[in-house]
Amino acid sequence: MLPALLRENRDFRRYFIGQSVSLIGDQVSLIALPLTAVLALHATAGQMGALTTAALLPNLIFALHAGVWVDRRGSRRRVMLAADVARGLLVAVVPIAFALGQLTWTLLYLVAFGSGTLGVFFFVAYGGFFQTVVERQDYVAANSLIHGSRAFSFIAGTSIGGVLVQLLRGPYALALDAASFLWSAFFLGRIDAAEPSPRALDTSAGLLAGASWIRRNAVIRAELLGVATLNLFNFMFFALFLLYATRDLGIRPAVLGIVLGSASVGTLLGSFVTARVARRLGVGPTFLIGCVLFPAPLILVPAAGGPHWLVLAFLFVAEFLSGIGLMLLDIMAGTISAATVPAQLRSRVSGAFMVVNNGVRPLGTTIGGILGATAGVRPTLWIATVGSLLGMAFLWPSPIRSMRDVPEEEAAA
Numbered sequence: 001m002l003p004a005l006l007r008e009n010r011d012f013r014r015y016f017i018g019q020s021v022s023l024i025g026d027q028v029s030l031i032a033l034p035l036t037a038v039l040a041l042h043a044t045a046g047q048m049g050a051l052t053t054a055a056l057l058p059n060l061i062f063a064l065h066a067g068v069w070v071d072r073r074g075s076r077r078r079v080m081l082a083a084d085v086a087r088g089l090l091v092a093v094v095p096i097a098f099a100l101g102q103l104t105w106t107l108l109y110l111v112a113f114g115s116g117t118l119g120v121f122f123f124v125a126y127g128g129f130f131q132t133v134v135e136r137q138d139y140v141a142a143n144s145l146i147h148g149s150r151a152f153s154f155i156a157g158t159s160i161g162g163v164l165v166q167l168l169r170g171p172y173a174l175a176l177d178a179a180s181f182l183w184s185a186f187f188l189g190r191i192d193a194a195e196p197s198p199r200a201l202d203t204s205a206g207l208l209a210g211a212s213w214i215r216r217n218a219v220i221r222a223e224l225l226g227v228a229t230l231n232l233f234n235f236m237f238f239a240l241f242l243l244y245a246t247r248d249l250g251i252r253p254a255v256l257g258i259v260l261g262s263a264s265v266g267t268l269l270g271s272f273v274t275a276r277v278a279r280r281l282g283v284g285p286t287f288l289i290g291c292v293l294f295p296a297p298l299i300l301v302p303a304a305g306g307p308h309w310l311v312l313a314f315l316f317v318a319e320f321l322s323g324i325g326l327m328l329l330d331i332m333a334g335t336i337s338a339a340t341v342p343a344q345l346r347s348r349v350s351g352a353f354m355v356v357n358n359g360v361r362p363l364g365t366t367i368g369g370i371l372g373a374t375a376g377v378r379p380t381l382w383i384a385t386v387g388s389l390l391g392m393a394f395l396w397p398s399p400i401r402s403m404r405d406v407p408e409e410e411a412a413a
Helices: 004-008 010-040 045-073 076-099 105-133 136-168 170-189 209-216 218-248 253-281 283-293 296-303 308-340 343-374 377-395
Strands: none
Touching: 004 010, 004 136, 010 045, 010 076, 010 105, 010 136, 010 170, 045 076, 045 105, 045 209, 045 343, 076 105, 076 170, 105 308, 105 343, 136 170, 136 253, 136 308, 209 218, 209 343, 218 253, 218 283, 218 296, 218 308, 218 343, 218 377, 253 283, 253 308, 283 296, 283 308, 283 377, 296 308, 296 377, 343 377
16 A cells, blocks of 8 residues: 555655656666676776766766756756756667777766766755655655665665676666666656745855855754764775675675675665654654664674674674664655755755765775775774764754754745
């Protein structure tokens, strides 16, 4: 039986169906694009790093400008629709070029950078679009459904991606991701929700309006600083985890895939229980629990030792509990932001948030690589896992700790 929100809210249902398929396509792409670089273009480590950087750079370059442009334009749904269509066509270039024998590194870099740029516009626009299709009292339920779909995509997308890569080879598997963007655009096009006109928005505020508002707002400022700190250290961990698990702990790739699958199961479970936890403990405390439960269990990874079965048990527990924590964090963070940020500045605030929160990710992987090469992989993992908890230094003293219900929207000035 469909959840009540999907039965009763037609516009949200259409958005949810479109994004659910698109998220699965994204997971296929996460496997297919790197394998395209490795198998078709014989990538070196440096080239793989550059490909990741090309996809992440648009967050730093365009997020602030995209936020201003989207807020002044006002039609966020159309921006998201255009971004989906353009991403679908852009990703489709890769399998077509491979079939014609014209796939080059230059083309792959351009596709990665272009897709990253379009993704910035999509998610900046989404920062203000969510509130037009969901009522305030349904924010937690809607975020739980969206992140539950995301959690399911971790399981289904990687499985489908592995099969497609095996059957079709990497480049052709990307065609599914291209089709998923067009699928998302189709359902976005069927949404009929009234958005604020540009005249109703504060279009005079400049490039740093979103950043200035975050600086003045104690709740979102604490959320950004806490989550960005967590992400910085978590991406240090992410940069070295696979290397450490396979080389130092002796985990075979097939077994490691099952271990990582336990995180996906944890995220799926977390998406189901978050709303119940929030009703019992409150929105703010649930968010803080997620900010601890996401990074803390990963301490078991550098702590793992002893018999092989015990090492595997440590890794299973770490990934499973971390997956639950990730959903508590993400669902509540999305709810708090959706409820608090004023309509006039939603895209600009999203852009400023992305510059910091996404910008620390390549910084984290770079620091992780440098420390791993100089101090050693295991000591760096200890630093990364324990350091992730430093985000609580910003969160614990903030008003979030006493936030029981979905907060009221704050003023723009």
